[in-house]
Amino acid sequence: MTYKETLDYLFSRLPMYQRVGKVAYKKDLTNTLKLLEKLDNPHRKFKSVHIAGTNGKGTSAHGIAAILQTAGYKTGLYTSPHLKSFTERIRINGKEVSESFVTDFVDRIHEAIDEIEPSFFEITVAMAFDYFAQQEVDIAVVETGLGGRLDSTNVINPEVSLITNIGFDHMDMLGDTLEKIAAEKAGIIKPGVPVVIGERQPETALVFEEIARKQGSPLSYARREAWKPKGLVPSYLVRNYPGIKAVVDVLIDQGWKISPNDIETGLDLLNELTGLKGRLQVLQNQPLIIADVSHNADGLRVLFEQVNEICKRTLHLVFGSVKDKDLSPIFKLFPVGAKCYWTQSSVPRSLSVEELAIQAIVNGIQGECFTNVNEAITHVKEKVLPDDLILITGSTFVVAEINDL
Template sequence: MSELQHPTATSSLTTWLSYLESIHTSAIDLGLERVAAVADRAQLTKPAPIVITVAGTNGKGTTCALLESILQHAGYRTGVYSSPHLIHYNERVRIDGKWLDDAAHSKAFATIEKVRGETSLSFFEFGTLAALQLFKQHALDVVILEVGLGGRLDATNVVEHDVSVITSLALDHCDWLGDDINQIGYEKAGIFRADKPAVCGQPSPPASVAAHADSIGAELHQLGYQYHYTLTDDTWCWAAGAFELTALPIPAIPLQNAATALMALGVADLEIADTHISDGLASVSVPGRMQVVAKAPYTVFDVAHNPHAAAYLAEKLAECKAERGGHVHAVVAMLSDKDMAGTLACLDGIVDHWYPASLSVPRGAPADSLPVSASQQFASPSEAYQQALKYAEPARDCVVVFGSFHTVGQVMSELN
């Protein structure tokens, strides 16, 4: 048989990824029985002394990045698992803030392939187990896991984690999680653990979150109750009970997520000084999340792909527009199963010129299905981006590329 059917530890990463895409009946297959069985056999359910698992509709990646940044400044060895990637699969696993080479991933895949036997695994399940294998090999202090979809039935939930985090709650992935916010809250709260701390950064979350915490005896720390934050001109303050941090640097991520990360660290029983927190806040950055890639014209890449994220993007673009006094040019491409109308409506009155593009990936939406008013449609996000740059006035205008990880990833890949 060919290498594609039977890759080995020395096979290329591309070969392995093609193989993983072909061995399971569906790309998404929620449920823990199969992945838990393999995780148990491989002894992967506790990849580090401290494990923090982060769920949420939006804000998972930025919260994980800030946790990582502060912990590294505090001298801890860290591992981060996040998804999806923008350009390279290697982005999904970071050890001490760095990607691993292709060979390391291939070896980890080979280990999981040997252990799984006849157990079928989805692409995400296989990748999650391989990430846990890599963390185990590196003898880390803290592992940070970003949930892929939901929480309760996500592959990351096979791990015995110490702190559970929900960053935000909104409607998304309705085909899998339903269109009831209480049900979504229950699914995400499914990562909570009995007698362990859980943090929720969603203001006024659905009642299902606290109800589930109460039912299993999780120690819930809720934004607005157990912890708070306030913005004060060019700094911000954070408080939990009588403990307060003042004059904190404003990070390049939403403050709601930053405050939630601080609460997670506060209940994780780790030694972290105030200076580590300030240094971590000042240095955190996340590709594709309000990422400023150019100043003339002011250009932002953001993976916002649902109304909740688009509302935050609209707020930031309005600030940019008011400050620069020019127009906003928006390059957008989306997946067809997203709430395209709701997402794009959030930017009504903010965007002056639309550049809708087709997304040539599975579930990608054609440009003519995007509900925006535009004089031209484009075959790809990269083509649309070049046109936006052509028409944007460098000194005054803003350009934004958004709508999907695929959209931002394609444009970033072209630039690289």
């Protein structure tokens, strides 16, 4: 198959949570383990750091990878979802996996895919682990896709695990209380493996402590360490810094050679080193245009707080969402005085712009409707003043369809 045919095969024939939602969520690790067995268990052939959490896990993964790269280690990075290109999900030292490897991998395990019928995510995880093993990485930083306990990535035995924080997201699959969600995320805690908790929350602390105790896993809470970035970075990277630093400290205790300068340089050059996109990403100055993939209440609260600090005049908010999300608490977070523009993405899970507008009106918010994010951006750019700020957010898939990302 060609690369395009390979992607069509993966996207169209196999269930993928990002496109179709809950129906694609597999509640066990059987398929992943079967696939990996066909590949001679590559997940056992490299060292790793495993990251779960409601918010901040992607940023934390990129931050830890950037630090390890700066320290001279050949560093794999697995994250999801991608924004522009499928190959963004799998990187080594910031370089995306080649299209030829993706094609060759699917060709190589085509019969196993037909036999096992795994999900898109299960195949992608197996692909990443096979690539990291073949390329003999020193260490890989692996972000969970959804939850933790039953996530396809939860077959590795890492050097250290990180749980960034717990918030209300994907409640239809992970549970309707913070305690239940925490129990799912805590599924990445492995026997005897140190675990770092990025934020101590009263509702979840006992859950983590009890599971860590049963697993015989040393548990630590990240200390409130300050970090002053040299440029404009997402405030949630600053918020996640203590967890990142705590993980690095554990690795140093284990013998990994990482200096204070490696930490500072890695984080300052995070975007350049890892290719991170969609996190407070500046697309244009005057007017300032920012794209950010924050999509749940906790993430958007932090984003809006930072935007309020840097917005000099009027905020123009281009916003889209997915169908399976309660938007009422999110609408309450919208900055006062923001002008709103509703949009949608092309994926099946996307909430239609008409339905989004209706939900907004119910919550007392008016806005203009556009069926394409680029159409919305073009419209807004024609009416803004130089000191205004345009923010595109609310859905990873809306951000991914921005032309100039």
